[in-house]
Amino acid sequence: MTKGQVKEKAYKWTFTILAFSSLVFLTGIVIVLFKEGLPIFKKISVLQFLGGRAWYPTYSTPEFGILPLISASALVTLGAAFVCVPLGVGSALYLHELASHRQRAILKPLIELLASIPSVVYGFFGMVVLTPILQDIFHLPTGLCALNASIVLGIMATPTVCSLADDALNYVPKAFREASFAVGANRWQTLTRVVIPAAGSGISTAIILGMSRAIGETMTVLMVAGGAAMIPHSFFEPVRPMTATIAAEMGEAPMGGDHYHALFAIALVLFMVTFIFNIAAEMISRRFRIKLGLSG
Amino acid sequence: MRAKLTQKLGFFLLFFCIAATLLCLGSIIYFIASRGIKVISWEFLTQGPRMSMTQGGVAPAIVGTLYLTLGAIIFALPLGLACAIYLCEYSPKGFVVNIIRISINNLAGVPSVVFGLFGLAVFVKFFGFGVSILSGSLALGILALPLIISSAQEALLAIPQSIREASLSLGATRWETIKNIVLPTALPGILTGVILSIGRVAGETAPILFTAAAFYLRGYPKSIFSEVMALPYHIYALMTEGTHPDKQTAIAYGCSLILLAMVLFISATAIFIRQKQKGAHV
Amino acid sequence: MKVFGKVWVLTLLALGFALPCYAEKIVVAGSTTVLPIAQKAAEVFMDKNSSADISVRGGGSSVGIASLIDGTCDIADASRAIKDAELDKAVSNGRSPKAHVVAMDGICVVVHPSNDISALSSKQIKDIFTGAVSNWKDVGGSDEKIVVIARDSASGTFEAFGELVLKGGKTRPDALLQASNQAVASTVSRTTGAIGYIGLGYVTSAVKALVVDGVEASKKTVLTGEYPVGRPLFMYTNGAPKGLIKEFIDFILSQEGQKLAEEEGFVGLK
Numbered sequence: 001m002t003k004g005q006v007k008e009k010a011y012k013w014t015f016t017i018l019a020f021s022s023l024v025f026l027t028g029i030v031i032v033l034f035k036e037g038l039p040i041f042k043k044i045s046v047l048q049f050l051g052g053r054a055w056y057p058t059y060s061t062p063e064f065g066i067l068p069l070i071s072a073s074a075l076v077t078l079g080a081a082f083v084c085v086p087l088g089v090g091s092a093l094y095l096h097e098l099a100s101h102r103q104r105a106i107l108k109p110l111i112e113l114l115a116s117i118p119s120v121v122y123g124f125f126g127m128v129v130l131t132p133i134l135q136d137i138f139h140l141p142t143g144l145c146a147l148n149a150s151i152v153l154g155i156m157a158t159p160t161v162c163s164l165a166d167d168a169l170n171y172v173p174k175a176f177r178e179a180s181f182a183v184g185a186n187r188w189q190t191l192t193r194v195v196i197p198a199a200g201s202g203i204s205t206a207i208i209l210g211m212s213r214a215i216g217e218t219m220t221v222l223m224v225a226g227g228a229a230m231i232p233h234s235f236f237e238p239v240r241p242m243t244a245t246i247a248a249e250m251g252e253a254p255m256g257g258d259h260y261h262a263l264f265a266i267a268l269v270l271f272m273v274t275f276i277f278n279i280a281a282e283m284i285s286r287r288f289r290i291k292l293g294l295s296g
Numbered sequence: 297m298r299a300k301l302t303q304k305l306g307f308f309l310l311f312f313c314i315a316a317t318l319l320c321l322g323s324i325i326y327f328i329a330s331r332g333i334k335v336i337s338w339e340f341l342t343q344g345p346r347m348s349m350t351q352g353g354v355a356p357a358i359v360g361t362l363y364l365t366l367g368a369i370i371f372a373l374p375l376g377l378a379c380a381i382y383l384c385e386y387s388p389k390g391f392v393v394n395i396i397r398i399s400i401n402n403l404a405g406v407p408s409v410v411f412g413l414f415g416l417a418v419f420v421k422f423f424g425f426g427v428s429i430l431s432g433s434l435a436l437g438i439l440a441l442p443l444i445i446s447s448a449q450e451a452l453l454a455i456p457q458s459i460r461e462a463s464l465s466l467g468a469t470r471w472e473t474i475k476n477i478v479l480p481t482a483l484p485g486i487l488t489g490v491i492l493s494i495g496r497v498a499g500e501t502a503p504i505l506f507t508a509a510a511f512y513l514r515g516y517p518k519s520i521f522s523e524v525m526a527l528p529y530h531i532y533a534l535m536t537e538g539t540h541p542d543k544q545t546a547i548a549y550g551c552s553l554i555l556l557a558m559v560l561f562i563s564a565t566a567i568f569i570r571q572k573q574k575g576a577h578v
Numbered sequence: 579m580k581v582f583g584k585v586w587v588l589t590l591l592a593l594g595f596a597l598p599c600y601a602e603k604i605v606v607a608g609s610t611t612v613l614p615i616a617q618k619a620a621e622v623f624m625d626k627n628s629s630a631d632i633s634v635r636g637g638g639s640s641v642g643i644a645s646l647i648d649g650t651c652d653i654a655d656a657s658r659a660i661k662d663a664e665l666d667k668a669v670s671n672g673r674s675p676k677a678h679v680v681a682m683d684g685i686c687v688v689v690h691p692s693n694d695i696s697a698l699s700s701k702q703i704k705d706i707f708t709g710a711v712s713n714w715k716d717v718g719g720s721d722e723k724i725v726v727i728a729r730d731s732a733s734g735t736f737e738a739f740g741e742l743v744l745k746g747g748k749t750r751p752d753a754l755l756q757a758s759n760q761a762v763a764s765t766v767s768r769t770t771g772a773i774g775y776i777g778l779g780y781v782t783s784a785v786k787a788l789v790v791d792g793v794e795a796s797k798k799t800v801l802t803g804e805y806p807v808g809r810p811l812f813m814y815t816n817g818a819p820k821g822l823i824k825e826f827i828d829f830i831l832s833q834e835g836q837k838l839a840e841e842e843g844f845v846g847l848k
Contacts (some may be wrong), residue, residue: 004469011471012386019382019396021375022445024400025438029410032417056748058640067753087320090313098307104315106315108781109567114321116492116563118499119408120528121552125324128545132768141725142754142769155320164318171661188303206379209405216407218502219532227730236752243502249755250413252505252640252732257667267413271406278405282398346621420650427650512617512634523605523633537636537758539614539780539842 033271037264040064049265055229055240057249057259065263066269068231072239073215073270075232076149076225080214083154085207088161092206095162097191098168108166115159123223126152131224140236144226146233152224153214161210168202169195171292201288205281211275216270218243242270325556332553335546341554345512348541354551357517360429360524361555364508367433367520368440368497373490375437376444380486383445384452385460385474404442408502411439415507428521432450432508439503440493447489448527451482484573491566495559511537527555594751608642608655609734610758611683611777612811614842616655619830620840630822636758639734646669646814654814657683657777658741659736675814680830682845684778684800685739685807688763690770695719699790700806701741706773706840709750714771723758726753726776727762735759738809739775772826775807779843801848811844 041049044064052065091111095104130151131143138147172195180190198205226238229245240248246263253259339353344351379400383393415435429512453479463473475491501509509529517524531551538544606616613636620632635641635651639686642654660668660675668675685705689695698706698717705711706724715721728749740746756762762774767784768792778795779786787795790804799805819827829835836846 008469008471013792015378015382015386018375018378022379022403023396023399026403026406028418029403029406029414031534032414032623033410036413036417040823041353046442054751056731059748087313087317090310091317094310094314098310103520109571111317112567113560113563116495116499116559117321117324118501118528118555118559119529120501121328121556122324124531124535124548125327128549129327135768139773140721142765144754145419145763155317155324158415180544185300186303188306189299192306205546212405216405216409218407218409219528223532223535226758227755228752229755237752240330243407246409246413248730250416251637264413265415266409274405274407275402278402282401288458321644510633512620513631518631519636522603533636536756536761537610537613539617541760541764 029271033264036261037266037268038261040258040265043258050269051264053231055245057262058252062258065256066242066266068129068229069240069242069245069266070269071231072146072225072229072243075146075235075239076153076241077211077215079146079235080153080157081207081211083151084157084161084210084214086172086290087154088158088206088210089165089203091158092165092169092203093163093191093196095166096195097187101150108163109126110210111159111162115163117156119156119217120219122152122156122222123220124239126220126224138236142226142238144224144238145236146225146232146239149225149239149241150235151220152220155219156217156220157214160170160213161206164201164206164209165203168206168288171202171289172198198292199288201284201291205285205288208277208281208284212274212281215241215275215277216243218247222247242266246270328549328552328556330545332549332551332556335550336553338496340495340550343533345547349546350540354525354527354547356513356516357525357530357551358554359360360508360526360557361528362398363429363517363524364432364436364504364526365494365498367429368436369490369494371437372436372440372444372493376489377442377448377486379441379445380448380452381474383465383476385470395563400442400445403438404446408439409505410502411435412506413501414438418505426521427506427508427510429508429517429524430520432504432526433520435503435507436500439500440497443493443496444486444489445491447492448486451485451489452478454485455481478534484569488566488570488573491562491569495562495566497553498562499528499559501526503534504529509533527551527558531555581821587738592738603631603633603650604815604826605633605635605645605650606653606655607637607645607809608653609639609657610636610653610760611657611735612640612669612680612781612813613758614779615681615811615830615844616653616813618728618838618842619826619835622834623826627825630826632826638730638732638757640732643675646675646816647673649673649816652815653826654833655813657809658737659812673692673816676817676819678815678819678831679810679826679847680813680827681799681811681836681839681847683809683811684795684805684845685735685742685775685809686778686781686787686795687773687775687790687807688766688781688787689773690766691784691786692770693786695788696786697792700743700791701756703788703790704745704747707739707744707753708747709786711754714843722771725772726750726756727765727769727772729759729762729775729797730752730755730757732757733777735777739807742809743775744809777843778845782844799838800845 049065053067054063054065056063126148135143176194182195221241222244227240228238229240232239342355343353344356377514415431419425419431419434463477509526510523511533513525534544534548590808605677617634620634639656639658643664645651646654660752670714694731759776762776763780766772766774793799793805798807
């Protein structure tokens with residue numbers, strides 16, 4: 001081979017190896033989570049871990065039940081959905097259907113811009129502004145509760161859901177709309193009976209990814225969700241989602257101890273949940289594109 | 297008639313949605329800006345904290361954020377760019393490429409606290425870098441990696457295949473084509489991705505909680521192995537560990553304003569570049 | 579190529595200042611109760627010795643001790659004594675924690691200033707925090723739900739309170755767990771039905787400290803041991819301190835250092 005060809009091959013192989021880096025890191029994360037998280041299951045069974053109702057990791061007879069933490073994460077995410085789904089999808093529909101070209105040119109980048117606000121700023125806002133408001137309106141003993149976290153997370157996820165839903169709506173071929181008008185439907189009927197169902201999977205993907213973001217959010221819930229590690233019975237109670245637990249307790253868990261392994265096990269559960277969400281979103285979005293006749 | 301009424305109502309609802317969204321986001325910015333601006337002064341931006349963090353400024357935190365962000369990009373940019381080049385230029389469609397694509401998408405969805413744990417276990421403990429700028433930058437870099445890859449990929453894919461074929465037909469090798477033709481043309485798009493990641497990384501707290509951040513440091517970091525203060529962590533620390541909340545809440549507002557201004561400015565730049573570029577490529 | 583070139587230059591620049599400097603540096607981490615003392619002392623000490631570089635972190639007593647065991651800090655602030663299990667772990671890691679008492683502290687039980695109650699017995703306090711009592715009227719106050727504010731498990735204050743008042747009982751599960759003394763104080767000051775516990779140094783006019791078993795918490799009653807919930811504050815070092823660490827601890831134990839501790843609201847050792 002000529003010197004030039006050797007150089008070419010060298011470049012190609014360099015790029016190939018570097019390209020695998022993302023795979024390496026993902027695998028690395030999985031390996032580390034398993035390696036540091038699995039040891040806790042020598043002490044308690046998986047069912048006891050996932051279903052146990054008491055999280056007392058530092059008492060002399062420690063208990064490692066994470067059901068309160070899982071239910072806290074689920075509750076807060078569900079609450080966030082109540083905020084970000086209507087606001088996000090509604091905004092996307094507005095952008096798609098009602099906004100003039102000029103409005104769109106301003107609003108779409110603006111919403112994308114607002115998606116970049118850091119989570120700690122949201123948490124801070126929730127702590128200093130929203131907490132006293134909630135306390136006054138609902139006569140709560142404290143404004144640090146699941147509702148607070150849900151509202152803030154919901155607002156945080158809205159721009160993401162809006163952008164993705166808008167993209168999904170734009171994928172629907174114009175022909176669908178025109179056909180609907182041709183049979184006499186008005187804009188609203190076209191929107192609700194043709195466009196939205198056609199974009200249904202794409203919108204679902206947007207919602208799933210928004211939820212994934214909400215459940216993985218750490219700083220916001222750490223600052224406003226309240227911190228009581230018990231199974232919540234209402235939105236007005238303080239809760240401790242999985243992410244907040246990890247962030248709050250990691251510093252005090254001595255390396256290699258049970259508490260340390262338990263926290264890694266929580267991270268493993270968290271990772272699997274978001275992984276499943278992402279795979280689901282990926283699969284739905286693939287079928288969606290095939291259904292609309294676009295390249296997969 | 298009923299249909300028209302439904303339409304009017306429906307459309308009003310949609311308008312309400314977007315108005316509510318913008319109102320919520322706008323009020324957050326308004327609150328932070330109005331209360332934070334009172335604290336901002338030249339001293340606040342250039343000096344370190346004094347008197348148990350009730351006076352002085354947050355300069356070490358600003359500098360720390362800059363160092364961490366720079367470190368993250370230094371790590372993620374070459375790696376991410378190489379990955380995007382591989383995916384777009386060198387490899388055909390295939391099983392391997394799909395695996396890489398899936399792992400990029402999933403890496404993008406990993407919760408930020410998991411990156412922090414990974415950084416703790418691997419960089420802080422296993423490699424022994426300790427709590428340092430190095431560990432923090434590496435953890436943040438992995439977080440930024442999928443973002444850079446996606447934007448770089450988008451930029452590279454936007455270049456028509458005909459340009460590459462023209463270059464190859466003139467006798468250039470694949471690498472020469474990439475180096476001299478493709479990359480320069482894709483530069484704005486890649487730059488957009490880098491800028492967006494900078495914005496994202498600057499605001500992240502969870503990855504640096506265990507890997508880099510300190511509550512109170514007198515001076516500026518002396519090497520990449522030192523701990524560092526950082527704006528997002530400082531806000532969190534002041535609110536939860538602060539010892540004099542009356543004064544420190546105001547400082548936290550100031551920090552939030554600086555962080556918010558930084559991130560919004562950076563993101564706006566990226567979005568602006570992207571809009572201009574979209575106009576250029578027909 | 580230009581892109582790569584710029585990247586390499588930046589990398590080299592970054593590596594340029596990457597050579598670790600072995601400046602005199604100590605890391606202090608741990609109890610948020612001791613944090614104000616550590617931080618104030620660090621500031622004054624660094625003003626006097628410009629070559630010293632001290633970094634201070636909170637996180638809770640357990641965080642500090644865990645860091646000392648792992649070797650990631652030089653001085654661990656703790657508002658409780660080291661546990662046997664921690665001592666074992668330290669020894670197996672080749673470390674020997676040595677305790678230095680730097681000040682005395684009282685744990686004050688605080689309520690919202692508008693609360694009718696001004697005094698409680700330690701049994702009543704125990705019942706409230708372990709969940710046996712849930713309404714203020716059961717201890718002589720108005721008919722209002724008691725909102726219990728506690729510290730999370732990393733806290734030495736939590737451990738000390740558990741030992742001295744709860745006598746080993748578990749904190750009720752619906753207690754709001756806060757990460758620092760300050761967070762507890764802020765939450766209690768905002769919540770009319772709240773009760774919490776904080777270090778003496780964190781009591782301000784925003785909260786009301788209760789009289790416990792007939793004794794009011796003050797510097798005098800803590801020092802004499804009359805106040806039932808008093809405890810020493812520690813700084814742990816790895817073995818006997820040397821060099822800058824020794825200078826810093828000596829500074830805190832000196833008259834000037836103790837004055838700083840008193841200014842922050844704690845009880846000096848004299």
